[in-house]
Structure formats: C-alpha cells, structure tokens
Amino acid sequence: xxxxxxxxxxxxxxxxxxxxxxxxxxxxxxxxxxxxxxxxxxxxxxxxxxxxxxxxxxxxxxxxxxxxxxxxxxxxxxxxxxxxxxxxxxxxxxxxxxxxxxxxxxxxxxxxxxxxxxxxxxxxxxxxxxxxxxxxxxxxxxxxxxxxxxxxxxxxxxxxxxxxxxxxxxxxxxxxxxxxxxx
Amino acid sequence: xxxxxxxxxxxxxxxxxxxxxxxxxxxxxxxxxxxxxxxxxxxxxxxxxxxxxxxxxxxxxxxxxxxxxxxxxxxxxxxxxxxxxxxxxxxxxxxxxxxxxxxxxxxxxxxxxxxxxxxxxxxxxxxxxxxxxxxxxxxxxxxxxxxxxxxxxxxxxxxxxxxxxxxxxxxxxxxxxxxxxxxxxx
Numbered sequence: 397x398x399x400x401x402x403x404x405x406x407x408x409x410x411x412x413x414x415x416x417x418x419x420x421x422x423x424x425x426x427x428x429x430x431x432x433x434x435x436x437x438x439x440x441x442x443x444x445x446x447x448x449x450x451x452x453x454x455x456x457x458x459x460x461x462x463x464x465x466x467x468x469x470x471x472x473x474x475x476x477x478x479x480x481x482x483x484x485x486x487x488x489x490x491x492x493x494x495x496x497x498x499x500x501x502x503x504x505x506x507x508x509x510x511x512x513x514x515x516x517x518x519x520x521x522x523x524x525x526x527x528x529x530x531x532x533x534x535x536x537x538x539x540x541x542x543x544x545x546x547x548x549x550x551x552x553x554x555x556x557x558x559x560x561x562x563x564x565x566x567x568x569x570x571x572x573x574x575x576x577x578x579x
Numbered sequence: 580x581x582x583x584x585x586x587x588x589x590x591x592x593x594x595x596x597x598x599x600x601x602x603x604x605x606x607x608x609x610x611x612x613x614x615x616x617x618x619x620x621x622x623x624x625x626x627x628x629x630x631x632x633x634x635x636x637x638x639x640x641x642x643x644x645x646x647x648x649x650x651x652x653x654x655x656x657x658x659x660x661x662x663x664x665x666x667x668x669x670x671x672x673x674x675x676x677x678x679x680x681x682x683x684x685x686x687x688x689x690x691x692x693x694x695x696x697x698x699x700x701x702x703x704x705x706x707x708x709x710x711x712x713x714x715x716x717x718x719x720x721x722x723x724x725x726x727x728x729x730x731x732x733x734x735x736x737x738x739x740x741x742x743x744x745x746x747x748x749x750x751x752x753x754x755x756x757x758x759x760x761x762x763x764x765x
Contacts, residue, residue, distance in 0.1 A: 452602065461610045461646055462634060468606045472599050479594040487587055 418563070418573045421550045422503045430497040437489030441482050448478025492528075499528045499547060499568075506565030511535055511544065515562060517554050533569065535562065543567050610646075614664060614741045617646040618757050621662045622669035624732060625724035627651050632719035636760055641753040649719075666740040666754040667761075669720070671730040675703050683736040683743055686750045695733045703733025704762060716764040734758055 455471045513535050520532040522545070529548035544562060546554055546569040554572060563571040611617075618641070622629075629649035636647045655661045662668075663681075670678055675695050684700035695703035707714030707722040709729040714722050723729050736743055742752045749755055 456605065456609060459606060459609050461637075464606055464610045465630065468602060471602045471606070475598040475602055476595050479598055480591055483587060483590050483594060484584075487590075488583070 418571050419553070420571045421547070421553060422500055422570055424504060426500050427497060427504070430493050430500065433493045434490055434497065437485060437493060441486045441490060444478060444481045444485060448475060448482070451478070495526060495528050496547075496549075503547075503565050503568060503570045506570075508563045508565055508570060511562045511564060512560075514559050515544070515554075516558060517546070517551060521548060530568070533562070544569065612646040616644060617648060618644055618667070618742070618754050619661075619665040620647075620649045620667040620669065620757070620761075621652055621655070621665045622649065622720065623652050623671055623674050624669055624720050624722055625727065626721035627669075628719045629654075632716065635719065635764070636757055641756045644753050647757065663737075663739060664741070665737050666742055667758055668735045668737060669706065670703060670733055670735055673730060675733055675735065678735070681738050683738040683740075683749065685736070686755075693731070695735075703735045704758075705731055706734045706762065707732035716761055718765070734761055 451474045452471045455467050455474070459467050515533050515535040518532045518534055521529060522532065523529040530545040531548050531551040533544040533546055533554065535544050544564055544567055550569075554569065559574075561573040562569050563573070618636075620632075620636075627649065629651065633647045633649040636649070640647065652662060668678065668682075675682075679697065679702060682702045684702055685694075685704060691704075693705040693708060694701045695705070706716065707720075707730075709731050712723075712729075714720070714732065720732075722732055736749070736754060736758070740754060742754050743749060745752075
C-alpha cells in the first residue's frame with residue numbers, strides 16, 4: 397500500500413487508516429534560551445577582556461628599564477592568552493548562538509512546505525559562513541533531492557525516522573510526521 | 580572541535596602578532612627617556628649584552644641622566660636615524676674611517692698608543708686590541724666572531740650628540756663620564 401503521496405486523495409487515505417504524529421523541532425522557548433546564552437557569552441567575553449587589560453596595565457605600572465624584558469614577556473603572554481580566550485568565547489559562546497538564534501527565528505516564522513517520501517539522514521555535514529552547521533537529508537520521490545537539510549544539533553531526532561512527511565522552511569526540516577500502519 | 584578551533588587560527592595568530600607589537604611599543608614608550616636625559620651607545624661588534632652593560636654603566640647615573648642604553652647597530656634595522664643621534668659608538672677598523680666626519684675628537688689630554696688618530700686628534704680610544712686579543716668590557720662585548728677576521732675596536736663620540744654640542748666642555752659632559760667607565764671596565 398502506498399502510504400504517502402503528493403495528491404490530496406492519498407493524504408485523506410492516510411488520515412483514515414494511519415495514526416499520525418507531528419514532532420516539532422523548534423519551539424519559541426528556544427529563542428529565550430539562546431538570548432540568555434548570547435547575553436551570558438557577551439558578559440564573559442567583556443569580563444575576560446577587562447581582566448586581561450587590568451593585568452597588563454598592572455604589569456606596566458611596575459616597569460623599569462631593568463625589568464622591562466621580563467615584564468614585557470609576561471604582559472605579552474597575558475595579553476595573548478586573554479585575547480585568545482576572548483576570541484574563543486566570542487566565537488563559540490556568542491557568534492554561534494547568534495547564528496542559531498537567527499536560524500531558529502527564521503524557522504519559526506518562515507512558511508512551511510511539506511515533503512512526503514522516504515528520507516535518510518546522511519553523514520554529509522556542511523556549514524555556511526555566519527550560518528549554522530547542517531546535515532544533508534536525502535529524500536526519495538521528490539524532485540528536490542538533496543536540497544533538504546537539518547540543523548546539526550537537531551539531526552539526531554531524525555536518525556531513526558525513515559518514512560513519513562517532512563515540514564521544511566527554506567529547505568531546513570522544522571518538523572516531521574511519522575506514520576505507521578494501525579493493525 | 581579541533582577543526583572548529585583551527586578555522587579560527589588566523590585570528591589567534593593575528594592577535595599574537597598585534598599583542599606583541601603593541602606591548603613592545605608601549606614598553607619602549609614607558610622605559611624610554613628624552614634624548615637629553617639618556618646616553619645611547621651603539622656598538623658595531625659581533626655581539627653585545629646591551630642590557631647588562633647598560634645596567635653596569637647606570638650605577639650611578641650621571642647628573643641629569645635617567646637612562647643608559649646600549650644597542651648593537653642591528654637594533655636600528657628599521658630606524659636608521661636613531662644611531663645618528665647616539666652619544667657613543669664602538670666602531671671597528673673598517674667602519675671608523677667611514678664614520679670619521681661624524682666623530683668628535685677626544686680631549687687632547689687623553690690618548691694612548693694604538694688609538695685611532697687623525698692629524699694628531701684622537702677620534703677613537705682603542706678598547707680591543709686584535710694583536711693581544713684583549714679588550715675592555717669583555718664581559719659584555721664579544722669582539723670576535725668565528726669565520727670573520729679579527730679587528731681592533733674603538734670607542735668614539737658622536738659629533739651630533741645632544742650632550743656634546745659644546746666640544747670644549749666634552750670632559751664635563753655626561754657621555755664622557757660613561758666613556759671613561761667603559762675604558763675602565765675589566
């Protein structure tokens with residue numbers, strides 16, 4: 397029996413004989429959580445930056461021609477390590493969450509498309525600049541093969557699902573619907 | 580994770596360079612003194628421990644002087660004007676002739692055999708003798724290098740030094756005091 401199809405008749409058939417359950421991958425609460433993470437990351441970045449600057453300025457206060465080389469070495473080490481920490485936190489703690497926030501916002505507000513068919517989560521990972529990491533999904537039976545992907549952090553949710561309907565926004569899976577025969 | 584960190588490698592390297600240059604500039608600014616308040620010696624020797632020598636020469640500092648600096652000529656690689664304003668030079672046989680028009684003669688009472696003399700004026704006091712392989716300030720200055728011919732080295736005054744505008748008062752100028760200390764260094 398053909399379970400899913402593109403036409404309305406098939407959809408009605410599915411409703412009559414199958415149980416369906418739509419699982420949402422994105423929730424509005426995620427935006428609040430991401431906003432909190434961005435704020436926390438920004439505060440940590442600023443604190444590390446200020447602490448590094450304070451240490452360097454303090455070292456400068458004790459400089460004399462005799463100890464200049466030693467203190468310069470210490471200051472460069474402190475400044476470099478502090479700067480690296482700022483770069484790391486701002487990239488992994490702020491930038492990534494900002495990208496995730498923009499992505500989630502777009503997913504929640506975008507217009508959905510439904511794709512029916514057999515699909516398979518691939519290991520192919522890709523990332524666009526200033527975007528989120530994604531995993532490619534191979535969908536059979538639709539003309540847009542290879543153009544469907546899922547946010548990497550939500551990819552595990554689709555690992556065991558192989559047959560059903562995918563709801564996408566801008567090619568990203570935002571929800572899926574599992575269907576199975578009722579007896 | 581490693582791959583993601585490596586994707587930011589250019590930022591880490593750039594920060595390392597910026598940080599090093601910036602703090603080096605700040606420290607130079609903090610530890611430097613105006614030309615009038617420092618004595619600067621440039622040495623054309625194969626090697627010199629400038630910091631240690633400057634420290635030895637700074638004890639005690641002459642009146643009105645806050646700082647003594649000792650540099651090899653390679654220190655001024657990117658600023659060739661700096662050695663021009665130095666107070667003292669250590670020059671080799673081959674270099675002293677080229678620098679002669681920039682040098683100020685030592686006071687007439689000074690001078691011994693082996694000094695660099697032109698028309699009866701002593702332009703350089705010999706501080707390393709290649710015949711006897713002996714020299715002053717040997718603990719700070721390396722006068723010989725492997726694979727290079729040995730040379731005599733002379734201690735000279737720069738005519739353009741801000742401390743030596745009055746050539747007649749040379750023996751009372753701060754660079755003269757420092758030069759005398761160098762001559763007495765073991």
